[in-house]
Amino acid sequence: MPDEKFHEYLPRSYTRYKNKIGLVDGRGEFIINRRDIALVFPYKDCVLEGGQTKDDQRRQEIFYNTTLAPDDVDCLLEPKVLVNARRFTPNAVEPTVEFRADDNLIVKGNNLIALASLKPRFTSKVKLIYIDPPYNTGSDSFGYNDRFNHSTWLVFMKNRLEIAKELLRRDGSIFIQCDDNEQAYLKVLCDELFGRENFVSTVIWEKKYSPQNDAKYLSDAHDFILIYAKDKKVWRPNLLPRTEEMNARYKNPDGDPRGVWKSDNLSAKRETPSDIYPIETPSGRIVYPPRGASWRVSPKKFKEMVADNRIWFGEDGNNVPSIKRFLSEVKQGSVSKTIWGRDEVGDNQEAKRELLAFDFNEIFSTPKPERLLQRILQLATVEGDLVLDFFMGSATTAAVALKMRRRFIGIEQMNYIDTVSIPRLRRVLEGDPSGISKAVGWTGGGSFVCCELARLNQKFVDEIETTDDPLALKNILDRMLALGYVDYRLKPSELDDLNTLDVNDQKQILMDIIDKNMLYVSRADIDDAEFAIDDADKEFTRNFYG
Secondary structure, eight states, X not given: OOHHHHHHHGGGSTTTTTTOOOOBOTTSXXXXXXXXXXXXXXXXXXXXXXXXXXXXXXXOOBOEEEEEOGGGOSSTTSOBOEEEEEEEETTEEEEOSOOOTTOOEEEESOHXXXXXXXXXHHTTTEEEEEEOOOOOOSOSOSSBTTOOOHHHHXXXXXXXXXXXXXXXXXXXXXXXXXXXTTHHXXXXXXXXXXXXXXXXXXXXXXXXXXXXXXXXXXXXXXXXXXXXXXXXXXXXXXXXXXXXXXXXXXXXXXXXXXOOEEEEEXXXXXXXXXXXXXXXXXXXXXXXXXXXXXXXXXXXXHHHHHHTTOEEOOTTSXXXXXXXXXXXXXXSSBOOOSEEOXXXXXXXXXXXXXXXXXXXXXEESSOOOHXXXXXXHHHHOXXXXXXXXXXXXXXXXXXXXXXXXOEEEEEEOSTHIIIIIHHHHHHHHTTOOSTTHHHHTOOOOOOEEEEEEOBSTHHHHHHHHTOOOHHXXXXXXXXXXXXXXXXXXXXXXXXXXXXXXXXXXXXXXXHHHBOGGGSBOBGGGTTOGGXXXXXXXXXXXXXXXX
C-alpha cells in the first residue's frame, strides 16, 4: 500500500509491535519503557472499623497518587538522611548511632524512596523478597483504599520492583501476593522485569474457608503468589520438612535393623520381555507381573535384593513381592506443590486471630497467617539469610523471620508501624507464643533497629492526609508557600478558588503542588543548617551508609 496509507493503518494493526509483546498504557507506550514514577501514599492494608467483620466494610481512607514525569525527578531517589534510630531488644529500647552488619532493620517512610536508600548498603545482599502490595480492587480512580488507575498501578509496581531486583542476590527470589484483579497483568510486567525465563511458578493459596454468600458472581477463596528467581539457573527451592503424617506411613513389621520402611510396587507399567519372569514366593506360590507390565528389576538384580532383605513377601510369605523403601534412604523433605490449602498454611481468619492475641485496636482486613510466611521462608531461605518486605503492614514477615532465625528488613509508611508493627515485634523478642512459635521452638531473643527517613515535605503530606478541616488546609498551604516547598511551575493565582472546592479536592490539589523531590532530606544535604539534622542522626546516617 502507499506509504501514507501504510502509516495510517499501522497504529491500528496487530503488527504495530512486530518483535515485542508487552503491556502498553493508554498512550500506546510500553509500560516497561516508561520512566515515569508513580509516587503514592498508600494504606497497604485497609483497616476495619471496630465491630466490623466483613472484608468489604472498610474505612474510606484517602489514597493519594502522583505520577512524575522524568523531567520532574531530580533528587527523589537519592539516599536519604536516617533519623530517630532506636535499637529494640527483649527488654529495652534505646537510641543508637550504630548499625551492624547482622542487624535487623525497619524503615519508616515511603517505600519507593526507602528502597532507593537501601541500595548503597544492600545491593545483591537480599535472599528473599516477599510483598503483599495493594491489590488494585476498585474502579479507575485513585480516590480511596487501594483503587488504582490500571496503568498507573503497573507503573507503581514497576518502579519498586526495578529497585527490588537490584537488591536480590543472584541466588535470590521474590514472592508477590496478588489476586485476580491484576494477576495476569502483573505476571506480564514481571516477565519483562525479571525475564520470562526466570519465572518459577504461580502458587494458589486458599485464603478463605466459607463462601461469601452475598458475592455478586463467584465467591473468591484464593490468592495468587507469583514466584520469580533473580537467576533461575542458580536458584533452587528447599525441600519442605517431612510431616508426621508422611513418616507415619513407614513401619518395621519384620524388625529390620535398618529401621522403618514402606512397601513399593515391584512391577512397572511397561512390557520388557527380559523383565517378565516367574518369581516363587517363600510359600511356594509362582507369581508374574500383571498383564501389560514388567518387574522393575532384572532376574539378577531381584536375587541380589532378596539376599539383602529388600523384598517383602508379606508376613505369611505368600504376597506378591514388593520393594522395601527405608525412611533413612528417602529424601528428608518433600517438594512443594503449587496449591497451598488453608489446613497446611492457614487462612485470613487464622491471621486475624493471631493479631487479636496482641489486643491491638486496629485489625487488618486481609492479614497473612504466620504459617503462610513460614512456608515461603522454608522454600526460599536458610537460617541467617536476609528477607525483605517493603509493604510491611502488620509485620507478619518480620515476625516469622525472627522466629525462624532469618534477618529481615521491613519498610512501612503508615503510622500503624508504631501501634501495630513495632509492638508486635517487641512481643516476638520477648518470646511471643502465638503463631508458629511452638512449631519452631521460639522462646524469644534477638533485636532490631528502627529508623525513619528524615521528613521534609512529607510532614505536609502527613498533615494533609489526617485533616478534613478547610481552615487547617489553608494553614498548611500558607506554610508551604512561605517555605517555597511547592512545584516551581505553580502560579499562586491558580489557588484563588481553592476554598470553593470539596475538601477532598482541596487535599488532592495540595498533594499535587508539593515538590516531590523534597519529601525527605537527601544524604547530600545532611550538613545543611536549614534542615537541622542533629549530631546523633548524622552519626547513624554515616554509619549506615558507611
